[in-house]
Amino acid sequence: MAIRFMQRNLARPLTTGEIVAAAGTSERSLRRQFQRFTGQSPIAFHRLLRLEAARHALCDNHSKADITTAAGMHGFNHLSHFTGQYRRRYGELPSATLRALHEVSLPLPSHAMCEPISLIVLPFICTDSESSNAAFAETMTDRVISALTRTRWLNVLSPDSDLPAANNMRVAPPCARYAVRGRVQCIGGRVQAVIRLIDVTTGRQIWGNAFEGAAECAMELQQRVMEGVASALPACLRDTEAIRGKPKPERDPVAVRYATQAFHAILEMTQAANGCALEHLDRAQSIDPEFPFARALAAWCHAQRAACCFGDTADVDRDKARRLTTLTLTMDNEDPLVLAILGHASTIFADLDLGSLLIEKCLAIDPGCLLAWQRRGWLSVYRGGGGALADFDRALALNPRGAERFNTMLGISQAHFLAGNYEEAANWATQGLRQRPHETWARRIAAVAQVRCGQVTAGRQGVELLRRQYPDITVGTIVNALPTMPAELLARQAEALESAGLPI
Known part of the structure; x- marks a missing residue:
């Protein structure tokens, strides 16, 4: 109730008393619960929601909002304070966000036809x-x-x-x-x-x-x-x-082979495979430094490292993924596979607007791109909207037995979790883990659904396996590693992870 009240009041800062009244609880209880499930005070959490709304206004092509307007619309009356908070949250100045929006030109291909x-x-x-x-x-x-x-x-x-x-x-x-x-x-x-x-x-x-x-x-x-x-x-x-008919530059076959090996390694979604993929990509780029496919895969690799806690410097990996994405788009923004891969990376480092733009352009060029349909489903989950299951179903239909199926099944689980269908969510996550029983990081997805549908023992077993590989993992670690999600969905996941035995 508190979060919903915050979401309805993004135009100004709220007082703790207002939030307490809306939630119908004591101030002490409110602060304790927010600290447990978000790691922040209610006021700080609301500030992040307003920052997110301001960023969305800056990235909205239709609103044409400048920095002062976007800040004022969401209760940030001191521009210098807004700029500092924005930079700490997103790793860039608001002006950089606007500049990137205007500089990254992604024209759709012409529809001109010459012959039957x-x-x-x-x-x-x-x-x-x-x-x-x-x-x-x-x-x-x-x-x-x-x-x-x-x-x-x-x-x-x-x-x-x-x-x-x-x-x-x-x-x-x-x-x-x-x-x-x-x-x-x-x-x-x-x-x-x-x-x-x-x-x-x-x-x-x-x-x-x-x-x-x-x-x-x-x-x-x-x-x-x-x-x-x-x-x-x-x-x-x-x-x-x-x-x-557009000519494509010839690529060194050895560089292509290394990049292809890296692509298959990334799909494994394990720490060892991710490290192997980065080694392959280093070799590919040393042979062909201007290879957009290899550069895009490197962006995906670093984004995956941050999201799956494969390294100790998640913020550094996100920044690398962001820089590599921008650089790759200046090299090639028309190859559908490159666009789909960069859409994955953008989603993970929390630029959902760019991720959505890249995925939609990819599908305009290649409507049969499985990776794009899969990522489109995840984007719907992260935005808290509908349509995710239809996109995941399309991805499964395009290649029912491919290596990508694992990530699609996890996405279907999250879509059902978002809708409150916890038993379905648990079933899909369990099916995915049967295909890859040694995949540890994904057990967090199964655990939250299992706890919510009453399979608490199974959820606790999954969290125990997760903690064996990541001894220092906490609820806060996972919440901070996830891409931008609806606050209410994050709170539900955090509560379920704590119930499964993961420390706060």
Whole structure:
């Protein structure tokens, strides 16, 4: 109640008496609880909320607020005091925030089209033997072809009906630049259709989506698939074609190999793998100092070190991640994978606005980027809004068995925790940990959900394992390591961690 009252009153400083009255408790109890769960006094906590709101106003392209206006709107009447507090909180002056917003230019690619694009819709595969589902897949193929032919600049080719469907999924005629592939499967009375757009020349997936519905509502599902493909796929092709012809500098193959090894190591989310990734990236950048992909991965590595307490200097790692992100964007702000990686890093070092901007641009260029959908889900969690589960589901559908699945499952757990579905949150976190039983840091996510849904013993066991690897870990350490989150969500997590046996 106190936090909600603070959030509704960000335009001026509050007195302790006002907060006490709103919370309906004693001043002593209020101070004690805030110190336990946030490590701060109520007044200091409210000041941070006002600072966060002022920063959001500075970063909002629509508000066009200058420093004096953003400070005054949130009760900071002494500009010098505001500047000092802002710098201590975010590691930069308010003027630097405004300058970075204007300097980082992230234009979306042009939608100009020069010539028709050849595309083939291959027969959709049915993964079970029921004739009704096979017929459903065949009908869906025809409807998608019909929908796409309405786009005048698309040259939609029909598949060879004499070619077996299993082979059609792998082969496209030489004249087709892109191929649409689909898979239909029945799972427990529900039908799922997964659609992918593939660049035939490179084999790269550039768009994908999953649609699901009840088996008895097959016509409705077909309509949703047809409308979804017809609306999203042409836009994706416009963006892809706009950047397709841009020359990319040749990269040293050894540097590329080191960077690729680092990428897979980062996905492991362990201290040892993170250290190994940094070594690989040092080698890659010593060979090719202007390699944006390697520089972006280095930013992600340092952000991961700070968020997972892999090092002793979290603030230093955050600053390194921030500087590397800015530097990489001056080198390349159009490669979708680089944008997705920098979106991860920006989110972790608490610049949610930049992270959101990078992720949205990545998806505008490459709507099939799994990392971007995953990070979009996390951004929704950090902002305390809805939509996270839909984004995580999209990420799972794009690659159900990839190494990224672990982080997506943890995200789904946090989304359910945010919504108060603690049993679901515990189940998803437990599923993720079954895949990686030696992953220790993630046990904090499982522990808070388990405590909240009554599985206190399991939560305490997870915290005990966490403390074995991090003997000095406390509730405050974890809260400070997390990216910016809604204050109420942080308080719930802190309370659950304390109940699981983690010291304050």
